[in-house]
Amino acid sequence: MSIYPIILTQSKFTHQDNLKYPFEERGLQFGDGIYEVIRIYHGTYYLLEEHVDRLFRSAEAIKIQLPFNKKEVTDLLLELLKKNNMTTDGKVYMQVTRGSAPRDHVFPDEVMPNIYAYVQDQVRNMEGLENGVKAITHRDIRWENCFIKSLNLLPNVLAKQTAKENGCYEAILHKDGLVTECSASNAYLVKDGKIYTHPSNNNILHGCVRMAIERFTKQLNIPLIEEGFSVEDISLADELFLSSSTSEITPIVKVDNLEIADGKPGKITRQLQQAYEVDASITENRIKHTV
Numbered sequence: 001m002s003i004y005p006i007i008l009t010q011s012k013f014t015h016q017d018n019l020k021y022p023f024e025e026r027g028l029q030f031g032d033g034i035y036e037v038i039r040i041y042h043g044t045y046y047l048l049e050e051h052v053d054r055l056f057r058s059a060e061a062i063k064i065q066l067p068f069n070k071k072e073v074t075d076l077l078l079e080l081l082k083k084n085n086m087t088t089d090g091k092v093y094m095q096v097t098r099g100s101a102p103r104d105h106v107f108p109d110e111v112m113p114n115i116y117a118y119v120q121d122q123v124r125n126m127e128g129l130e131n132g133v134k135a136i137t138h139r140d141i142r143w144e145n146c147f148i149k150s151l152n153l154l155p156n157v158l159a160k161q162t163a164k165e166n167g168c169y170e171a172i173l174h175k176d177g178l179v180t181e182c183s184a185s186n187a188y189l190v191k192d193g194k195i196y197t198h199p200s201n202n203n204i205l206h207g208c209v210r211m212a213i214e215r216f217t218k219q220l221n222i223p224l225i226e227e228g229f230s231v232e233d234i235s236l237a238d239e240l241f242l243s244s245s246t247s248e249i250t251p252i253v254k255v256d257n258l259e260i261a262d263g264k265p266g267k268i269t270r271q272l273q274q275a276y277e278v279d280a281s282i283t284e285n286r287i288k289h290t291v
């Protein structure tokens, strides 16, 4: 089933040899791939090992055989920073797809994964970190394998867009009223000195920052309970926050136009932010802790 040579692209007709993108690519056509976003501070990766481990877990879950082992991926990522003389705060985006092959749902017999990674600057969102952000609640309509960091992000994209259209930063996702996580971050509720968050099962992405938070709570002697909280619990919360590689540990101060406690970032959130800055060796632009 060979493809006829002339391809329609936008409103122009082009010979397929001249196309700038690989149109028969499984990531593009099926979302058949995985990715990672890793934070960089002062030109150094933060939580690199955790991210590389998760990349391999995701690959295994969708039966992609990476042509590298963990050490080789780590070395390539480190080399990428060096080659770009990266010394600032930023992030790397790394994507692995099953590869390029004639379009067919079943896996191609022999195909090499397509892999790319790029680095860009990313300043810390000091305004959100200091003062907190607003969120909406939104139905979680995703599939049952959210622990895989897959390219299939349409429900996440639509939820985050709805948040933006409502003047908010994030969408807190819930399945039948039980909060799973946010559209691009993990979600936590603080009540009576204890932190509650959804268990690390198939319904959420196992965040690398969440893993760091687990460490911080042990150091700080703050109970972290892996127990989901409900949308109704939010109105009674003492504190609410989210975590991700790009958003770090960000307080949520308003949900669906309702203030959380006094509408200011809470004490436990501040303690965790402080622990994060120490762990990530952040020396500049530190959060002014006001609580």
Ligand SMILES: Cc1ncc(COP(=O)(O)O)c(C=O)c1O
Residues within 6 Å of the ligand: 037, 156, 181, 182, 183, 184, 185, 186, 204, 205, 206, 207, 208, 209, 210, 243, 244, 245, 246
């Ligand atoms: C749906 C979802 N949950 C949680 C996270 C947080 O993961 P991490 O802490 O590894 O960045 C992300 C990050 O992109 C995400 O997309």
